[in-house]
Amino acid sequence: MTKMTNNNPLLSVRGLHASAGDLEILNGVDLEVNAGEVHAIMGPNGSGKSTLANVLAGRPDYTVTAGQAIYDGEDLLALEPEIRARMGVFLAFQYPVELPGVRAWQFLKAGVDARRQHHGEEELSARDFDRLLREKVQMVEIDPELVRRAVNEGFSGGEKKRNEILQMAVLEPRLALLDETDSGLDIDALRIVSDGVNKLRSQDNATVLVTHYQRMLNYIRPDKVHVLLDGRIVRSGGPELALELEEKGYDWIREAASYE
Amino acid sequence: MTQAPTRHERYFADHQALAAASPGPAWLDTLRAAGWERFNAIGFPTARRGNERWKYTAVAPIARVNFAYPFLPPDNVGGPEPDFGFAAVSAAADFDGETGDAIRQHLGRLASFEDDGFAALNTAFLRDVAVVRVPDGSGAPVAVRVNHAATDGPDVEQRYARHPRTLILAGRNANLTVIETYTGPPGPRYFTNAVTEIVVSEGAQVDHYRLLNESPAAYHVGVTRVHQARDSSFSSASFALGTALARNDFAVTLDGPGAYCSLNGLYYTGQGQHIDNLISIDHAQPHCTSRLNYKGILDGNSRAVFGGEVLVRRNAQKSDAQQTDKNLLLSEDAEVDSKPSLLIYADDVQCSHGATAGQIDAQTLFYLRSRGLDLAAASRMLISAFAREIVNTVKPQPLRDYLDSLFDRNIAVKTLPVGR
Numbered sequence: 120m121t122k123m124t125n126n127n128p129l130l131s132v133r134g135l136h137a138s139a140g141d142l143e144i145l146n147g148v149d150l151e152v153n154a155g156e157v158h159a160i161m162g163p164n165g166s167g168k169s170t171l172a173n174v175l176a177g178r179p180d181y182t183v184t185a186g187q188a189i190y191d192g193e194d195l196l197a198l199e200p201e202i203r204a205r206m207g208v209f210l211a212f213q214y215p216v217e218l219p220g221v222r223a224w225q226f227l228k229a230g231v232d233a234r235r236q237h238h239g240e241e242e243l244s245a246r247d248f249d250r251l252l253r254e255k256v257q258m259v260e261i262d263p264e265l266v267r268r269a270v271n272e273g274f275s276g277g278e279k280k281r282n283e284i285l286q287m288a289v290l291e292p293r294l295a296l297l298d299e300t301d302s303g304l305d306i307d308a309l310r311i312v313s314d315g316v317n318k319l320r321s322q323d324n325a326t327v328l329v330t331h332y333q334r335m336l337n338y339i340r341p342d343k344v345h346v347l348l349d350g351r352i353v354r355s356g357g358p359e360l361a362l363e364l365e366e367k368g369y370d371w372i373r374e375a376a377s378y379e
Numbered sequence: 380m381t382q383a384p385t386r387h388e389r390y391f392a393d394h395q396a397l398a399a400a401s402p403g404p405a406w407l408d409t410l411r412a413a414g415w416e417r418f419n420a421i422g423f424p425t426a427r428r429g430n431e432r433w434k435y436t437a438v439a440p441i442a443r444v445n446f447a448y449p450f451l452p453p454d455n456v457g458g459p460e461p462d463f464g465f466a467a468v469s470a471a472a473d474f475d476g477e478t479g480d481a482i483r484q485h486l487g488r489l490a491s492f493e494d495d496g497f498a499a500l501n502t503a504f505l506r507d508v509a510v511v512r513v514p515d516g517s518g519a520p521v522a523v524r525v526n527h528a529a530t531d532g533p534d535v536e537q538r539y540a541r542h543p544r545t546l547i548l549a550g551r552n553a554n555l556t557v558i559e560t561y562t563g564p565p566g567p568r569y570f571t572n573a574v575t576e577i578v579v580s581e582g583a584q585v586d587h588y589r590l591l592n593e594s595p596a597a598y599h600v601g602v603t604r605v606h607q608a609r610d611s612s613f614s615s616a617s618f619a620l621g622t623a624l625a626r627n628d629f630a631v632t633l634d635g636p637g638a639y640c641s642l643n644g645l646y647y648t649g650q651g652q653h654i655d656n657l658i659s660i661d662h663a664q665p666h667c668t669s670r671l672n673y674k675g676i677l678d679g680n681s682r683a684v685f686g687g688e689v690l691v692r693r694n695a696q697k698s699d700a701q702q703t704d705k706n707l708l709l710s711e712d713a714e715v716d717s718k719p720s721l722l723i724y725a726d727d728v729q730c731s732h733g734a735t736a737g738q739i740d741a742q743t744l745f746y747l748r749s750r751g752l753d754l755a756a757a758s759r760m761l762i763s764a765f766a767r768e769i770v771n772t773v774k775p776q777p778l779r780d781y782l783d784s785l786f787d788r789n790i791a792v793k794t795l796p797v798g799r
Contacts (some may be wrong), residue, residue, distance in 0.1 A: 233751035362693030
């Protein structure tokens with residue numbers, strides 16, 4: 120069923136330009152992500168890293184003005200957000216939305232069933248979904264009580280981020296985009312969230328971590344690190360690049376980039 | 380008897396025919412006649428001359444039709460509604476029977492028709508009265524339902540008005556649940572002119588559910604008057620599916636220290652429909668608590684009016700009152716006029732009010748879509764979640780399940796505008 124061969128990346132972004140209203144935010148992003156890889160996108164505030172993740176997931180606030188993104192052989196940017204999700208793209212929100220009155224169970228089952236239908240599979244029975252959810256709740260070490268409540272309603276910041284990881288675990292994406300999932304987490308929550316991400320890593324899926332800080336990368340070891348500045352990737356490297364950034368700050372990159 | 384000239388000849392003729400066909404005890408005949416006189420004097424309300432109570436709702440569609448009284452048997456307790464496992468109360472009250480004295484004592488006492496043409500008209504046509512009465516000191520739970528079902532009248536060309544009346548008397552320490560439903564055939568533009576009076580005695584607890592599930596083309600004017608004594612508790616949830624014109628005039632008087640009321644409402648209106656909720660709470664005594672929470676879902680070019688009037692009188696210290704009205708607009712053409720108001724004359728009180736009207740938030744919609752739900756599924760999930768807050772206040776499980784599916788079924792999601 121999959122159109123991917125070993126030679127093709129899971130995600131290939133070329134010359135991506137995007138704007139919000141009159142504001143150009145992405146100015147030609149190139150990025151290739153292979154199955155089995157973890158990429159970290161780092162950069163100062165306003166560099167466009169969250170925009171990149173959101174554009175790939177289809178957030179309607181942005182307009183793509185040029186470039187393309189091929190995911191699993193498909194023109195990702197031509198697809199509605201829900202189709203992207205059903206094809207295995209997942210965005211962990213920087214600010215997860217509270218859904219008063221929407222039970223987590225119902226919400227997650229609808230997502231799982233939408234994806235299954237897209238792939239020509241039957242909806243899960245309530246019993247099978249119960250089992251799946253229980254298993255994932257244990258996997259990501261989330262308080263089972265949170266699943267019984269309305270989605271994110273009255274959750275603390277850390278609980279919301281954990282809940283994003285639970286959703287990711289349940290939906291089993293092939294391409295997970297984590298938008299500053301580490302921000303606002305205390306050290307315990309950061310460990311739990313990171314453990315969840317690590318447990319979900321496999322040779323078939325890929326993760327793109329968008330982060331301002333290096334500290335999450337102590338827990339999730341990336342294969343590649345990219346630095347985004349003014350809407351373009353100005354430098355790529357291995358995990359050591361993250362440490363260098365932590366040490367020297369983003370000004371160093373900015374200066375280095377201006378000479379290139 | 381009344382022989383004053385009238386602009387309402389059809390109503391007058393029917394009123395007289397009713398008095399002749401269904402003569403009651405003298406007190407009832409007198410009450411009917413007084414209702415007619417008042418209606419004939421003041422007629423239907425108009426929005427002119429600063430009539431704040433009818434500022435946003437024109438009753439001309441009702442006033443200009445000569446609705447006839449159908450003279451059908453009163454006992455329409457069956458109806459299409461499920462019974463929710465509750466015993467039915469007939470609308471054929473026996474005015475001479477055992478409870479006759481109680482009826483005489485209370486009927487028309489709370490629902491004053493001095494300034495209310497609709498209540499006056501209802502009183503002029505007093506016949507179909509459903510009486511629910513729990514005597515003093517009987518604390519055993521009582522659960523009943525009253526279904527005022529409109530049926531097609533004898534002449535298919537004629538348009539009919541019915542004037543259902545409900546009298547609920549909860550004695551001291553009573554524990555009473557009442558489901559009051561209004562139903563009717565889907566087609567005709569009939570008019571339901573309902574009045575309900577509820578007496579909640581000291582220490583009594585009453586759960587009251589009111590469901591408007593009439594023809595989408597019907598007119599419905601409902602007046603509900605509640606009087607609460609010391610340490611009583613009154614919880615109400617009013618549900619309304621859209622009709623051409625609906626008015627829910629609901630007033631509670633907290634008339635004894637320690638009284639508590641919780642008034643919840645959920646309304647849905649579609650293309651061409653109009654609903655007007657006027658909810659009044661009178662904190663007449665100290666140490667009372669009131670909660671008012673109404674929610675509306677508006678589609679098409681429909682319009683909703685919400686007036687919340689909380690009055691805290693000067694002696695009503697330690698009053699605690701909250702009111703909110705939230706509206707979800709499914710269409711660019713829908714309109715809501717929400718006017719929550721507080722009139723506070725005491726100085727040691729806790730009161731708050733708020734109103735919102737808006738479309739489904741774009742960020743929220745994207746969150747659901749990013750999990751694989753398409754626009755229609757996401758919208759449905761969010762709309763039913765919005766409604767569920769009110770549906771969840773319903774305690775009897777069969778009624779809650781019924782309302783859940785009733786609103787899910789009736790709320791159409793055609794095109795959903797996305798607010799930013």
